[in-house]
Amino acid sequence: MAIKDDCIFCKIANHEIESDYVYEDDLVCAFKDMNPQAPVHVLVVPKDHYDNLVDDVPGEVLAAMAHAVKEVAKRTGIDKQGFRVIANTGADAGQTVMHLHFHVLGGKKLGEKIL
Ligand code: AMP
Ligand code: ZN
Secondary structure: OOOOOOOHHHHHHOOOOOOOEEEEOOOEEEEEOOOOOOOEEEEEEEOOOOOOOOOOOOHHHHHHHHHHHHHHHHHHOOOOOOEEEEOOOOHHHOOOOOOOOEEEEEOOOOOOOOO
16 A cells, blocks of 8 residues: 555645644654644544555554554643544545544533444
């Protein structure tokens, strides 16, 4: 798997376009969502391109994403109060950017809990 042409998150994750980064390692990076839905709203994305969770995502990439979520929570100070992680996946979920990403949301009491 590699980078996909004309994918905005591939470009951000590989610094072709710069963003407001919160965390980065060899496999993943995390940057602020441009349309935040909470005081803290960060996206965690792999550097390689995968469409979403039903793509063939290696376990080490998923583990790196989970580790990045924890780092983002610590660095933004939402680890103690709590936060929400969302992966909109496919059409019914309204996924708009077809590059795997976790939303990390926090910094306020979150509403509309559906599960
Ligand atoms: P989703 O609906 O789960 O696919 O979410 C896509 C998210 O990406 C939305 O919350 C957008 O605000 C965010 N987004 C789209 N383009 C950018 C960008 N260039 N930089 C930061 N966030 C972006
Ligand atoms: Zn991509």
